[in-house]
Amino acid sequence: MNNDVTSSPWHEGELALQRVVGVEKQMAEVGRKVMRPFLTPQLQHFFPQLPFVAAAAVDHDGWPWVTLLEGAPGFVHAPDESRLDLALTPPVDDPLAPLLNSGTSIGLLGIELHTRRRNRVNGVLRGSASQWQLEVTHAFGNCPQYIHDWSAMRPVQPQPGPALIKRDAILDQLPEPVLAHIDRAITAFVGSYAHTDQGVQVDASHRGGQPGFIRRQGSDLILPDFAGNRFFNTLGNVLASGRAALVIPDFASGNVLHLTGEARLVDEETAGARYPGAERYWCLTPRHIVWRPRALRWRSHAGAVAVEAAPHGPWQALAPSTQQCVQVAAVVQETPEIRSFYLKSARQDKALAPFEAGQFITLHVPRLDGTALVRSYTLSGNSQQAGYRISVKADGEGSHYVHSALQVGTELAVSMPMGSFTAEASGSGRAHWVLLGGGIGITPILSLAHELTGAGRGPVTLVQSVRDVAEAPFGEELLDLEARGLRLQRHVTRTTTALNGWMAGRVSLGQVFTDQVLSEVQLYLCGPAAFVERYHQEALELGLSSGQIHTEAFGPSALTQTYAVPVAEQAVEVSFANSSVVAHWQPGESLLETAEKAGLQPAYGCRSGSCGECACTLVQGEVTYPDGISAPEGEILLCSARPAAHSGRLAITLANG
Numbered sequence: 001m002n003n004d005v006t007s008s009p010w011h012e013g014e015l016a017l018q019r020v021v022g023v024e025k026q027m028a029e030v031g032r033k034v035m036r037p038f039l040t041p042q043l044q045h046f047f048p049q050l051p052f053v054a055a056a057a058v059d060h061d062g063w064p065w066v067t068l069l070e071g072a073p074g075f076v077h078a079p080d081e082s083r084l085d086l087a088l089t090p091p092v093d094d095p096l097a098p099l100l101n102s103g104t105s106i107g108l109l110g111i112e113l114h115t116r117r118r119n120r121v122n123g124v125l126r127g128s129a130s131q132w133q134l135e136v137t138h139a140f141g142n143c144p145q146y147i148h149d150w151s152a153m154r155p156v157q158p159q160p161g162p163a164l165i166k167r168d169a170i171l172d173q174l175p176e177p178v179l180a181h182i183d184r185a186i187t188a189f190v191g192s193y194a195h196t197d198q199g200v201q202v203d204a205s206h207r208g209g210q211p212g213f214i215r216r217q218g219s220d221l222i223l224p225d226f227a228g229n230r231f232f233n234t235l236g237n238v239l240a241s242g243r244a245a246l247v248i249p250d251f252a253s254g255n256v257l258h259l260t261g262e263a264r265l266v267d268e269e270t271a272g273a274r275y276p277g278a279e280r281y282w283c284l285t286p287r288h289i290v291w292r293p294r295a296l297r298w299r300s301h302a303g304a305v306a307v308e309a310a311p312h313g314p315w316q317a318l319a320p321s322t323q324q325c326v327q328v329a330a331v332v333q334e335t336p337e338i339r340s341f342y343l344k345s346a347r348q349d350k351a352l353a354p355f356e357a358g359q360f361i362t363l364h365v366p367r368l369d370g371t372a373l374v375r376s377y378t379l380s381g382n383s384q385q386a387g388y389r390i391s392v393k394a395d396g397e398g399s400h401y402v403h404s405a406l407q408v409g410t411e412l413a414v415s416m417p418m419g420s421f422t423a424e425a426s427g428s429g430r431a432h433w434v435l436l437g438g439g440i441g442i443t444p445i446l447s448l449a450h451e452l453t454g455a456g457r458g459p460v461t462l463v464q465s466v467r468d469v470a471e472a473p474f475g476e477e478l479l480d481l482e483a484r485g486l487r488l489q490r491h492v493t494r495t496t497t498a499l500n501g502w503m504a505g506r507v508s509l510g511q512v513f514t515d516q517v518l519s520e521v522q523l524y525l526c527g528p529a530a531f532v533e534r535y536h537q538e539a540l541e542l543g544l545s546s547g548q549i550h551t552e553a554f555g556p557s558a559l560t561q562t563y564a565v566p567v568a569e570q571a572v573e574v575s576f577a578n579s580s581v582v583a584h585w586q587p588g589e590s591l592l593e594t595a596e597k598a599g600l601q602p603a604y605g606c607r608s609g610s611c612g613e614c615a616c617t618l619v620q621g622e623v624t625y626p627d628g629i630s631a632p633e634g635e636i637l638l639c640s641a642r643p644a645a646h647s648g649r650l651a652i653t654l655a656n657g
Helices: 011-018 023-034 041-049 176-183 233-239 397-405 441-452 474-483 529-542 589-598
Strands: 050-059 064-070 076-078 083-086 107-112 117-128 132-143 162-164 186-197 199-208 215-217 220-223 243-249 257-267 278-293 324-331 338-345 360-365 373-377 389-394 413-416 432-438 460-466 486-491 520-530 548-556 572-576 581-585 615-620 652-655
Touching: 011 023, 011 176, 011 186, 011 233, 023 486, 041 107, 041 117, 041 132, 050 199, 064 243, 064 257, 107 186, 117 199, 132 199, 132 233, 132 257, 176 215, 176 243, 176 360, 176 373, 186 233, 199 233, 199 486, 233 243, 233 257, 233 278, 243 278, 360 389, 360 397, 373 389, 373 441, 389 397, 389 441, 432 441, 432 529, 441 460, 441 474, 441 520, 441 529, 460 474, 474 486, 520 529, 529 548, 572 589, 581 589
Parallel strands: 107 199, 432 460, 432 520, 460 486, 520 548, 572 652
Antiparallel strands: 050 064, 050 107, 076 083, 083 132, 107 117, 117 132, 162 278, 186 199, 186 243, 215 220, 220 278, 243 257, 257 278, 324 338, 324 413, 338 389, 360 373, 360 413, 572 581, 615 652
């Protein structure tokens, strides 16, 4: 049989998360190769060796359940590549027992704990009691990560105690032994499902971590999600259905706990703590609970913690938040590509922190997978008015996401205002202020114009440079400032013909400075790096000192070494040497985001390669900068760097480590 599946095996929930992390194209190719509609010879030999399998199904009310189906090795048998035969009759108190009916969709996970092998099969159940056949829909292997060494299993004659069955239960009202069982768990299995074009798809999956990796928070359970195969089967199901189940076994005592309820993806703030090494988090709010003491037939004692799980955790308290909670109050389309977002405090009892013109804020925009997209944008509004305004040009993956995600009413976290591209940075009480903005670089320039015009600190000249008039934002606002005394020049570079109110061609600083005493000029430049470099050099040649020139570039203009090698397409191991932390960079993220997901807190400022605050030392490996940004000699910029293709392992020493 051909091993390739021609159509995509992923449903919309899985695809949505793959898009978030930038691996949709990669996973489409992988999925067609590994998600087979049949059992390979390896799988046909694997399942008959197992003393138990994890199985998941969905009840008539739409609640998923997951359990461990046990038997003597061979109770699961593969007569051919199209089905698995299961000779079993689960105990009557097993919540999956009443769901085993012909036509039921089942997710099956075969896992061999002492060898760390695991494989999954999804399909439809046929047959009747004790003689079942699972018709294979999908069969695929899973990586051996986070599987603890439980050593070889041994059978016992179970002596189960009375089951505790609670419908519409509240987690924190359960007996203390049940709560303690959760707190010391190191292994769990998840049941989840999604409705697809082919019907209900049910999955059973495995989770492992250090004791306490399942966090109780009132009536919720919070679980960290680590780097994996990027399939997003479980979390894609959670996104699609909003429900999930857990079975938490203790192979030493034989106790087993089943929970099912609402599920959702959450961020660290909702989790209330950070689990170092976690890429994201998800939450289960149990509604129905079954506690089965001493029910397991197969027992073992945990040996070594899985090598992948050992560096992760335990849960850490979050540092006091320096972020502000804001709400989008209005959205204004300035040009076809530039959109302004007006932000107000989300708390009526707390005003937003004041800012100086020229500063920026860092946004933490919630994403589908529970993580936050982190981007920095200059404040473009008047610092004397309440609220913030940012103006974002949709010219990259992050800014496109901001355009789509931020709507009126959206709540998000932002940093306190930061940055030194301010009028106070010049040290001048009175000067001739010349403000030159290229393209979207007009944003801090406009804010500075608001602050300085009519402030009695000297004349203000604002020069706006765009390629095309249609690309120019803030037209009416600039004309209003001109009426208040601003000296306004507007240049359009893609034409040789002067337009109404516009000058044709590039800006000439020599013409701007005509009849000016150069020693009185304070020049502020903002725009793309090449734009800033050009006018920085021209200003020096005209006689301005470096202390009179203030720059804010999209990409550090003073940096020299440029990288142009491709970015790695697969996960790369990253060691933060002075912190003894090992993490895995994933496609679509910066090394700064990798460090933050590992629980580290590197210094950063703009998060766009301009300020240099995140500079650190690369000890091993090679990085590249897909946005054309470069780094100071001997250093890398975490916020913009990605592992280079074929680099291998990276070792980094953090500046504040």
